[in-house]
Amino acid sequence: MPLVSGHAVIAECTSRNLVAGAFNTTNLETTMGIVRAVERVGVPTFIQCAPTNAVLSGFEYIHDLVSRRLADCEVPVALHLDHGKSIRAVEDALAARFTSIMIDASEEPYEENVATSARARELCGPDIALEAELGSIGGKEDEVGADLADATDPAQVAAFVDAVGCDMLAVSVGNVHGHAPDARIDFARLEEVRRESPVPLVIHGGSGLPAEQLARLHEFGVVKVNVASDLRNAMIRTFGEAWVANPDEVSLIRVSTHAVAAVADVVERRIRMFNPSAK
Structure with a gap:
């Protein structure tokens, strides 16, 4: 189906008590x-791209790539601007026909x-x-996010x-950008925010x-969880392992096919972690 508005993803997830994954692509x-x-x-689901991810291709390419792949998909998916740090980034994503936007001015007063x-x-x-952010989330991913x-x-x-009139609110409650295995949600604060x-x-x-924390988020009014590092690691690891196994490997399509499968497995595991009741 064509890309849907972020409103449609939010509405379906809230009505079904689901949590949408938001997965970054480049x-x-x-x-x-x-x-x-x-x-x-x-x-x-949300598929998303931050301005730092679009440096190579531009937002228009990302839109065309995602919308073409979704033509035969029956599940509602919105294309989301992740961490738009400026009004210019918002304007560029809207011009490229993104259907959901994050403005991140959380590091400003x-x-x-x-x-x-x-x-x-x-x-x-x-x-x-529109997603906005209140409170700065620690860590960095592609130079996105506050240091503290x-x-x-x-x-x-x-x-x-x-x-603001935002439709979703990104919050800082112990979560950390990037791969941060020691991160833990402060559920008491999350409940107060909810x-x-x-x-x-x-x-x-x-x-x-951790999986046990991800599985609880639907209880606290969470409708969207961002995942990027896991996907990128799966892809880079696939290509790295292929080179280690055979430094003379020349079949890009074979390695790329394995990378697609590795990314799909990570995404499926994450969606099921967010939605333990999903079949």
């Missing part, structure tokens, strides 16, 4: 692996975060879902969402969180 193999897993499990995020809301209009975490203050949540938020929540840094 190329053909990763995209094919993500969609293969989505087709296996049948859970609505609160009032500037509100102003920048509200401007993104104006640009998106009513048809494009600044936990989301539950007391600011309701006013922030009201002022009680104050009129919109569903987003957890970044899904690659580093």
Whole structure:
């Protein structure tokens, strides 16, 4: 089916008590692996790309690549801008026909975060879902993310969402960007945030969180969990292992096919971790 709005993914997930994975892509193999897993499990999903990921190809190429692969997919999928750090990034993604947007002004002072995020809301209009971030998530992935975490203050949540008009709220509750095996969700803070938020929540840094924590997120109003490092590691590892096994390997298609399968396996495992009741 054609790309759907982020609103459609949010609505279906909330109605079915599901958590959408949000998986970063930069190329053909990763995209094919993500969609293969989505087709296996049948859970609505975000495929996303950050400005740092689009340096090589541009957003238009990512849109064309993803939308072409989804033509035969029956599961709703939205194409999401991940970590739009500027209004220009939002404008570029919208021009490339992305169907869901994240504005990340979380490293700015609160009032500037509100102003920048509200401007993104104006640009998106009513048809494009908007994710904003309150509190800075620690760690870095492709130079995206704050060096130090600044936990989301539950007391600011309701006013922030009201002022911005966002459809999803990314929060900092112990989650960390990149592969951070020691990261742990502060469920007490997450519950406080959930009680104050009129919109569903987003957890970044899904690659580093343990399975037992990922399986609980649906209980706390989380509708979207970002995963990037696990996918990239699967692809790079596949090519690295192929070279170690045979430094004279020349069959790019064989290694690429293995990489697609490796990415698909990672994505499927993650979706099932987020949704332990999914068949």
